[in-house]
Amino acid sequence: MSSEDSFLGIRCKNPIWKNENNSVRWGSTGDIPIPSDFDGDGKADIAIYRPSNGRWYIRFSQGEPSYLAPFRQTEGGHSYYAWGGQTGDIPLTADFDGDGKADIAIYRPSNNGWYILFSDNEPEG
Ligand SMILES: [Ca+2]
Numbered sequence: 036m037s038s039e040d041s042f043l044g045i046r047c048k049n050p051i052w053k054n055e056n057n058s059v060r061w062g063s064t065g066d067i068p069i070p071s072d073f074d075g076d077g078k079a080d081i082a083i084y085r086p087s088n089g090r091w092y093i094r095f096s097q098g099e100p101s102y103l104a105p106f107r108q109t110e111g112g113h114s115y116y117a118w119g120g121q122t123g124d125i126p127l128t129a130d131f132d133g134d135g136k137a138d139i140a141i142y143r144p145s146n147n148g149w150y151i152l153f154s155d156n157e158p159e160g
């Protein structure tokens with residue numbers, strides 16, 4: 036593939052495919068891919084949710100948004116955000132607060148609960 040090959044049918048000058056297989060390694064067995072635009076730059080960010088430990092691993096297209104920074108944890112050199120993690124939790128993303136940035140959420144079927152990490156929790160000032 037050339038540097039201008041298409042991604043999902045859209046011509047792009049800077050494709051995300053990086054290695055010799057024209058792919059990016061992001062995730063592991065059992066992970067759920069759930070891309071969304073978390074940083075609000077208009078480009079979807081590669082993200083996976085790991086059901087076994089409730090961790091979200093996100094590769095931002097622009098950079099870590101400030102609303103997620105306080106939730107960042109690191110283990111083994113990998114940054115993640117802990118949200119969910121109970122057996123049966125269903126990860127999902129949507130812009131619930133309408134600020135243009137995807138919000139991280141979990142739906143918990145056992146109690147019909149929605150747990151949403153709103154992106155408009157930006158620090159004041
Ligand atoms: Ca983005």
Ligand SMILES: [Ca+2]
Pocket residue numbers: 129130131132133134135136137138153154155
């Ligand atoms: Ca939002």
